Amino acid sequence: METNGHDHVIEVTDLRRVYAGEGGAFTAVRDVTFSVARGELFALLGTNGAGKTSTVELVEGLAPPAGGRVRVLGHDPHRERAAVRPRIGVMLQEGGFPSELTVAETVRMGAGCTSGARSVAEALDLVGLDRRSGVRVKQLSGGEKRRLDLALALLGRPEVLFLDEPTTGLDVEGRRATWELVRELRRAGTTVLLTTHYLEEAEGLADRLAILHEGRVAAIGTPADVTAAQPSHISFELPEGYFPGDLPPLAELGVSGHETVGRVTRLRTDELQRTATALLVWAQRAGVELRGLDVRAASLEEAFLRIARDVPDGDGHRREPAPATTRRKRMKRTKETAA
Structure with missing residues (x-):
């Protein structure tokens, strides 16, 4: 399959993710469809609980979908994980590093599990942590821990890079340095799937984006296309x-x-x-x-807010997004069921 001369390295078709809990089944991802071309940066936006992380975890192969189809580099990322994992890099929302290890020791441990890994010095230099190599993880700021997460995701020179809220906790300088690094990776041919709460980040980096609401794709296209609809x-x-x-x-x-x-x-x-x-x-x-x-002029922020406020549910009724606290409690009660 071709798009603008580039093959799709990520294909998501009618994707569903269902959690089962005390109150019954909850569908977090509903028939989501999108594709990402080689060398493209595709951003997923949405309110809290919209299904961004649930979608990305399925594409990363961390869980099987309840329905639909996912292909990454031509493979099912869950069933054919051995074929996919060496070619991707994953930056989760939280890394969970051993607190007593130093920054260099943490990267060295990650490199030991990665084929063809960059050197520790190169990985830390990429994310601006070269001068913090001897510092214990527990002494890092929140922003520095996010940069350490990114260093580990880049160890294997991934063809496809998954970034889940990569600049949360970074100051303005750190955020812009990360943006420039992502741009350099893209220029080198890396395909990026990004989730973010920062609309400026999506607007400045993404070739295309999708806005999720209540687990569905409410809008998809280039930032200009999505904005022009407002x-x-x-x-x-x-x-x-x-x-x-x-x-x-x-x-x-x-x-x-x-x-x-x-x-x-x-x-x-x-x-x-x-x-x-x-x-x-x-x-x-x-x-x-x-x-x-x-x-x-119309803005991506207006498009985002209008979708979050006005998109109808599956019965055609308009509803406000559930409060974040309600969604967190609902998700905390549940455990995933693979349908």
Whole structure:
């Protein structure tokens, strides 16, 4: 199968993951389908409990799916783990390192389990921990532990790299250094599947992305494609004596909806340039000052929030995401069942 001249190294079709607990079965992943081309960075976004980590664990081969099909580098990552594992790198949300080992000892231990591993010095230099090699793991900051996680994931020079929330706990400098490292890996041909809560991270790194909600794919495409599906906004305050009804017919301005709060008018439009130009031409001709004028193109954040708020469930009813505490309790009660 080809996409833009590149074969798919990850193929996920109608994937399902089901947990069984005291309250009955809970489906965490529902018929998820996507593919990732060689050398591509694909990001999975979603609210807490949306199914990101549950999906990635199935693709990594850590558990069998309850339904559907997964292929990584042409193999079933769970049943054919021996064929897949040497060619992938995995950075989990938490590494769980022995606290008394030093950073170098931890990497050396990982290298001993990895075919063709990088040297300890090279791995630590990649993630900026070369000067912390003699420090015990328990003395590392949260951000440094995440960098150590990444060093271990990169030991085997993986063809496919799984990054589950890789920059959580990093400061701004550390986050941007990690982004640049990921870009360098991609330029060298590494395929990356990323989960993240940072929309800026996804927007800046991903070739394509999917937004999960309640275990389903709610949107998929390039960041620009997903963003373009949302309206842009223009807000302003009319001077005393003017009202929204004094504006030209909103349909002629390309406006798809509007609201007024006090003296502030907010317009929604799918044709930002046309709407903004027509509005400013009208204001100039009428001699009107549009106070507090704010013109905002659609953003990935708006797309994400709208999906989290408005996507219907399987019965066609709209619902709010369950509170995070409720989801954590629900998942804590459950254990996985392989259907």
